[in-house]
Amino acid sequence: MNELTINLKPKSEIPLYEQIYDYIKKDIQEGKMICGQKLPSTRALSVHLDVSRSTVELAYEQLLSEGYIEVIPCKGFYAAQIDNLYQLESIAEEEGGSEQAVLSRYRYDFTPNGVDLKSFPYNVWRKLSKDILSDDKTELFRLGNPKGEYELRSAVVSYLHQARGVSCTPAQVIIGAGSDYMLLLLNTLIGNRHKIAFENPSYRHAYRIFRQLGYDTYTVNMDRSGMMIEPLNELDADMAYVMPSHQYPLGVVMPIKRRLELLAWAKAREGRFIIEDDYDSEFRYKGKPIPALQGYDSGEKVIYLGTFSKSIAPAIRVSYMVLPRPLLELLDSSEARISSSVSKVDQMILTKFLQEGYYERHLNKTRALYKSRHDTLINCLKPLLKKCEISGEHAGVHLLLTFHDGRSEQELIDSALDHDIKVYGLSEYCVEPEARYGVTILLGYANMKEEKLKEAAAILAQIW
16 A cells, blocks of 8 residues: 655645645656555545544545546545546746626526625725726726736736646737627637537537537537547547536536546647636635646647636626637737727726735635535535435535436426526536436525525425
8 A cells, every 4th residue: 555655744835635635646647656556545644644534535535526536435545547648748837607697586596607796895896996097097098908908917827827727828818808709709710610519518608609600519418527538539529618627517527537538639630629618616615626627738729718707796797718829829910800808997907906815815705605605505405315416516606406206307497486486407508408417406506695595495495
């Protein structure tokens, strides 16, 4: 049994569980720990390292979430198979899915697209706005850089590197007013002759945009690891639209093995690309956020999409796209034909919000708020566990309830509506019907206070 001689640093700013996680992850990536090699039990490793068992369990849970290790019931933990799939190479450093929530007409609305606007940092935003406009800065009202202001792009690069593991330079980042704009801009760069594969179920809005733009579109079913590679290989697609860190709406986290398989698919043929929609990746309540797929890409195959609409407020309407270098050359050759769609004033306010640490503090506050609601809802739904299974927990802002008692999705939705409760069926997100997911209901909790969550969940537990 590998004793894992890890030199922990108790006084380090890096938590002990993260030090253990980093050590094992690196050993697996570098081949020092081979596929199938047994890891120490959590109890044995905690005694060996003189740390609490919960510390080791947290490290193992993070490794399990990312697919670096596997658990075999009654036997233990083992290193997963990730070698011979795709070369993990470091990229040399260079110098340099959400919809707006609407007011609901229902007493209780479990919309999975909601955000808590009452947690918006109004005072901070007001202060930054005043500071930006306090001086006579005529430059603020001139037409800005087509890609977005350099200061904001630099701040986004710093955030993405630290929080999401994304490797890029400011030159690769484009700022735009919402995800729709990003997709339309991408279309102007690559044209609509591409054939694109979507996860099923998926973010239907993005699917519809590509369909309306004239793309040939396909759907690929998912398993517990995300988009299935074998059916993807059978298609004539040269692009894949995925949400690997927290798939919407299923909440699936794509493990490292599947990520490397997907990158290998893209690398196998010239002109293939992966669109990574990093939907609500900021909200993870167990362990640390799952790194972005883009950080593993050494072949310049990933187009990375992100937004501040979900983490700050829908009306902010600031999204960003990180282009791989081959597509960046296309943008640079056509730059005169695009212009920034976000005002310089708003860009500078957001820049200060990021640079001065307000965004990180806001995320921490919002994450704690959503975790509390997440825990409350799960606890209130326990009486339903005899009738359904809960999935998609520990991340995002919604849960999934899958029923196996013979009732249809519509029957469950209608019974909730009879009690003035709006819930959402998984079928809304399926481009093509797929029976393998069963009868599943989505319950969002971001825009409901805990008191209302308890009331609504108690009613659902009674009627369902």
